[in-house]
Amino acid sequence: MRHISRRTFLKLAAVSATAAALYESSGSILHALNLIDRATPPDDAVWVPSVCQLCPAECGLRVRVVGGLAVKIEGNLLNPNNQGRTCPKGQVGLQLLYNPDRLQAPLKRVGQRGEGRWQAISWNEAIEAVAARLRDVRLAGTAERTAFLYDRPPGLLGETIARFCRAMGTPNAIDARPDVRSQALFLTQGWDSQPGYDLDRTRYLLSFNFALLESAQPTVRLLRAYSFIRRGRPGDRGRIVQIEPRLSVTGIKADEWVPIRPGTEGALALGLAWVILRERLYDREFVDEHCHGFEEWSKAVLEDYSPAYVAALTSVPEETIKRLAREFAGMSPAVAVGGEAIDQQTNGLASQMAIHSLNALVGSIDVPGGVVMQRPPPLTPWPDVFMDDVTTQGLSQPRLDGPEHYRLARSAPHRLPEAIASGDLYPLEALLLYRANPLHDAPDPEAWRSALDKVPLIVSFDPFIEETSAYADYILPDHTFLERWIAAPLQPSLGYPVLAVGQPVVEPLYDTRAFGDVLIQLARQVGGGPGVSFPWSDYVKVLRFRVGGLVDSSRGSIRAATADEFWRELAARGVWFDSPYVFAGGEEGNPEAWEAVLTTPSGKFEFTPQAFDQREISATPPYYESPRYAGTEGEYPFHMQLYTLMAQATGPGAANLPHLHELYGLHVKRTWGNWVEINPETAHELGIANRDAVWVESPVGKIRLPARLYEGTQAETVNIPAGLGHTLGGQWAAGIGANPEHLVDRRRVDELSGLVARQGVRVKVYKAEVGD
Amino acid sequence: MAQDEETLLLSPLTRTSRGFGIFIALLVAVVLVGAAIYGYQWANGLSVTGMNRPVYMGIYIVNFVFFIGLAHSGTFISAILRLVGADWRKPLARAAEAITVFSVPFGAGSILIDLGRLDRMFNIFVHGRFESPLLWDVVSVSLYLLSSIAFFYLSLLPDIARCRDRLIDVPRWQHQMYRVLSLGWKDHPEQYRRLEKVLAAMAVFMSMLVIIVHTVVSWVFGMTVQPGWHTAILGPFFLVGAVFSGSGAVVVTMAVLRRIFHLEDVLTLKHFDYMRKLLIALTLVWLYFMVAEYLTTFYGQEVEEMLVFWQKFTGTYAIPFWVMFTLCFAVPLAIFLTRGKRSIGWMVAAGLIINVGMWLERYIVVVPTLTRPRLLSELTMGNYTPTWVEGVITAACFAGLLLLYALFTRFFPIIPIWERSEEVEAYLHEMEE
Amino acid sequence: MPKWGMVIDLDKCTGCQACSMACRVENNVSFAGPEQAEIGRAMFWQEVLDTEMHGHYPFLETQFVPRPCMHCEHPPCVKVCPVGATFQTEDGLVAMDYELCIGCRMCTIACPYAVRYFNWLAPRFPTPLEQALNPDVPVRPRGVVEKCTFCIHRLRAAQDRAEKEGRTLRDAEMVNLPACNQVCPAAARYFGDLEDPESTVSRLARSPRAFALLEELGTEPKVHYLTGE
Amino acid sequence: MTVGEILEKIFTTPGIGGIIAVVVLSSAVAIYVGLTRWILQGGREEAPPWERMGWPFE
Secondary structure, three states: OEOOOHHHHHHHHHHHHHHHHHHOOOOOHHHHHHHHHHOOOOOOOEEEEEEOOOOOOOOEEEEEEEOOEEEEEEEOOOOOOOOOOOOHHHHOHHHHHOOOOOOOOOEEEOOOOOOOOEEEOOHHHHHHHHHHHHHHHHHOOOHHHEEEEEOOOOOOHHHHHHHHHHHHOOOOEEEOOOOOHHHHHHHHHOOOOOOEEOHHHOOEEEEEOOOOOOOOOOHHHHHHHHHHHHHOOOOOOOEEEEEOOEOOHHHHHOOEEEOOOOOOHHHHHHHHHHHHHHOOOOOHHHHHHHEEOHHHHHHHHHHHOOHHHHHHHHOOOHHHHHHHHHHHHHOOOEEEEEOHHHHOOOOHHHHHHHHHHHHHHOOOEOOOOOEEOOOOOOOOOOOOOOOOHHHHHHHOOOOOOOHHHOOOOOOOHHHHHHHHHHOOOOOOOEEEEEOOOHHHHOOOHHHHHHHHHOOOEEEEOOOOOOOOHHHOOEEOOOOOHHHOOEEEEOOOOOOOOEEEEEOOOOOOOOOOOOHHHHHHHHHHHHOHHHHHHOOOOOHHHHHHHHHHHHHHHOOOOOOOOOHHHHHHHHHHHOEEEOOOOOOOOOOOOOHHHHHHHOOOOOOOEEOOOHHHHHOOOOOOOOOOOOOOOEOOOOOOOEEEEEEOOOOOOOOOOHHHOHHHHOOOEOOOOEOOOOOEEEOHHHHHHOOOOOOOEEEEEEOOEEEEEEEEEOOOEOOOEEEEEOOOOEOOOOOOOEOOOOOHHHHOOOOOEOOOOOOEOOOOEEEEEEEOOOOO | OOHHHHHHHHHHHHOOOHHHHHHHHHHHHHHHHHHHHHHHHHHHHHHHOOOOOOOOOOHHHHHHHHHHHHHHHHHHHHHHHHHOOOHHHHHHHHHHHHHHHHHHHHHHHHHHHHOOOHHHOOHHHHOOOOOOHHHHHHHHHHHHHHHHHHHHHHHHHHHHHHHHHHOOOOOHHHHHHHHHHOOOOOOOHHHHHHHHHHHHHHHHHHHHHHHHHHHHHHHHHHOOOOOOOOOOOHHHHHHHHHHHHHHHHHHHHHHHHHHHOOOOOOOOHHHHHHHHHHHHHHHHHHHHHHHHHHHHHHHHOOHHHHHHHHHHHOOOOHHHHHHHHHHHHHHHHHHHHOHHHOOHHHHHHHHHHHHHHHHHHHHHHHHHHHHOOOOOOHHHOOOOOOOHHHHHHHHHHHHHHHHHHHHHHHHOOOOOOHHHOHHHHHHHHHHHO | OOOEEEEEEOOOOOOOOHHHHHHHHHOOOOOOOHHHHHOOOOOOOOEEEEOOOEEEOOEEEOOEEEEOOOOOOOOHHHHHOOOOOEEEEOOOOEEEOOOOOOOOOHHHHHOOOOOOEEOOOOOOOOOOHHHHOOOOOOOOOOOOEEOOOOOHHHHHHHHHHHHHOOOOOOHHHHHHOOHHHHHOOOOOEEEEEOOOOOOHHHHHHOOOOEEOOOHHHOOOOOEEEEOOO | OOHHHHHHHHHHOOOHHHHHHHHHHHHHHHHHHHHHHHHHHOOOOOOOHHHOOOOOOO
């Protein structure tokens, strides 16, 4: 046996690297030399705090920087969100930073749209060119003709975009991915955000298609909560029931998987409510003191949702329904959690409300182990934007996507293609895109293309050329997240306010600019009202201004005499938080807090939301209706369920990270591309074998995928992981997998929430012939 | 023996037929192509093969085992039969030994072809750890190669001298070659006596070496704890297999020589009948080991073992497995018991079939085990399909073997002359008295 | 002399594969790409195995088993290495000397846990990806075998630090040792000294839930698992 | 050091295996060369004329 000291080990390191260099027939000598000198021990290693932006969870990071190069990402131990851990996505941030396919300077289109011929230009040119066009649109008194389409902007950038649009005088700040759960919470509790859950103390987790261990956020927090439920409380292992159409990783790790017909989760929730009401298992005290419209609601439920009826709707056995209801009511604290997939049905909002109502029934609202209301950090509010006539006039115009066509929608991106193409409302002069890639993420790319053709100016901020940015006239490439500042409030989870702050960990690799800075520069370049509304010279100034609120609050983990001191400390730690969370209910609960938790007109939990009445809604409690699917059962026998895997990052370049491709599908053993899960018996009847290439065809399109015979699939559903199937976006993104979004019929919409029923699609599956 | 027979035996050494020339040219071509393709593998690494994780060994290793096995034919015929004093072996002894001498290098070579870092080959001598079965292989195989060459060369000496003395009209360089290689052999009785002594002694040693070498080859696999490999029967089974394929090869050689050199009256049907009987015995022994191995596994029903077992019997490798069984047992036995009795053609067919079968057997030993490693998971469950690169290089190895063999027969008497000549017999007889 | 070991709680493990990813990034393992990965040439020193699905619909069960190198007390791979390229350090780690390896792959077929990987291809770090390489870890050339080292470079660095401060490593420091251990979002991993009866790992290794993979082979793995439920 | 330990060292110490290999093979070569010479030396008297040019095996 040999003792190998660190020094000799590193020597070996160096030598091996040399050997690698000498032996390599591939790989340039420079590259090899690089390997050699990198194999000497670093003395100048530093750790720089950052915030992960490969998914919306925005975990706190620490990046190891050696000789000006970022070499390893770890979690930020100080951040209560991820407590020093990361998910697999968090580990590969460096593959985004050092990605070979990044844009290296602003681009101006020279060829036809989408032809892919570009010319690199200077930032001044680019910004002046774009600003000039936007200015013209304003000066023509048609400010509303500029639209901004954005998708999950990191940190506070969403607010910045909103302010930019408001300052420009356009109502068209359009969220490409509207969210339904926050609407449900708004209707029932008056909170315009998603609910958080105090899972560490939850004893019974009733998950309706909630991807606890896959795509749900904040990812690491939820994984940690899972392990805490399992082993963090000696003698109390907790119980997790996963109700979902497919056996996900969560379902595998749950105590029980309850397969259910897609889109009927709401009905099941009401069925459980029926049992709880009928057997009087509900929390009378909470219902009496803190609920509104309970009588009306419970009457309706008891009339319509008997277990027998619900069993027929959902395919969940009557006995299971009764058992689950008793367990849920009996094992407190218990929470019912609705997953994102439920939003994406024609009855999404009603289902989410029904599920959330269960929490009220058993009094799990704002008690330890129950639902919590995520408090935002006390940031300094934005000052009002400068209102000149153009701005006022523009803001008074109707929105292009017409969310008002739906009872509760805030934006309806799926209506944009027609609105733009027809131009009936008003023609669109300029379209700005931040992290939104409708040609890949949205249904009906054809409609989008013809719409884009109608727009005189398209500007994208992607650091990569993806499907939609390829149609842009200008690409003003954003930094990757490791090169720019960011401040990100915590996603609904812990309840108490947390603000994670990230800073550039390395010098920008290329001639790119932080999107926040560019937005400000554009506004100032446009001049007039917009210029006035953005008095800050760059985005860091904006952040420091907003963080001022934390300083003044003189609360939380950082106390400092001066703003500068506070900022230095904040930058060094990478996070500020103000724990613990004060519950309104529970033993040592604080009754005053109820006002903050229940901000509905009635100041109570509203089973029958008054917000509905205000909007003249005819629907009656419990508002549930059976899902409507695209495609007939006869022609399209399968429900298509789309889901997102742990290894699926989001944002530009997210599909171009080779390491993530290589551990993509653990449970079906497939990497580098997605697949379609089919029930083994069904597949056998269709003559489809494992790994066969098959066509998945919906009323609006078809894609080719390898089949995976997966026992955890219901006979009448097929499941497809979404996020891949890019045609552009880099050497590891293009041509990997197929894109199921294009099977979605965007005319199937939840009439309440205005969200496209992405999960409400029927498909047929058949073996692909060789060659086609 | 009659002068004219000696002339007959030496005749091939004096002229090259056109057909022979073409044959040689072909072989050279194949070998060169193989060399080029190896260059390609060198440049691109083993990624050009079909090997992967967990199937870390492919047909290169199969060839290694096969060639070593083939080699044993020679030693078997000449050494072992020499020990039991079977005189009928005499005419074939050299033909058989030649197989040994020319196939062992390709066996050893296959291992080198399979190395990830051939450039570091000599680490084995600088840092060699004797605990590793690979070291045992290196030692035993090289020793075997050396010994076979010595054994072969010594038994060849007197005949080289004969060529030197008899073939005066061959090209000068050829005669020079004989002169040098004959090391000044003088046909002195004493030399014959000593030669006989040494050969007899070496025969004993070589016979033991055969057993050791092939057991050690099997231990490369047997010493690991992998299912299907970790069994003591592997060694003996490999040995029997080796002798089996070797003997098959001998039959083929006999027939070929008989045809080419018109040795109808030297290698008579009698000799083929000896081989036939021998092969019948070997076929049955082979079956015996087969049954012994798989019945034990099957009866034990150990989970991991059975995974490999079914891989062979009904799984991915069922076809090669059953083909192997047919070619190694059913078909040869049928031939030997029927047509083989009279027809040399059928005997040759059987000989070839046996060798194809034995190559498959090595494949069945090496690959299926690797496709079902102990730690069960589809991610670590392998498949293996050899690539064209492996195919070409394998072909080149076989071509190389044939080439060396053919060249040898062109320049040296493939049928021993001195061992069968009355004068020598007489000498040795005197000695005894 | 300590004996470094790991405990993995399968009940906590969520199969997220953060460990596999952290390991790859920390140890400069390059990706194989679609074609090579398809034929089983992707390298994961720390791989999450997914056992076959069993049970009857809808009561199906499978288990995610993170599998680093077991750093056996009696490693079959070390035995068969002809040149001592893989060897056991004094503190029981099974290490590799990439300089000696001749690429014969005896170790890869001898290891019953399939933890050893062969470099079929040269490592690929298309510029500028090579800038993210961890300077503490060598990049392995084509043709040699590589494997999990329990992040020996981190361990030695920590030991050197402790030595300077004139102390031995504390159990508390272990949380940052192997990259897989540091990253685990479910905190399902524990690393430490199995010789020290007080250390977390040795206490957990004594738990009634504890077991090791293929114990019957007598390799004495230093990675212990805790069963689910 | 006990016999067992010595044996273990012989098997496990890198390098010794190499030495064993070299020793075995080279001694084999030596022996075979020796034997050949011994055989040839049989009856060195009345050496034929072409032997006079001095051949190493004389």
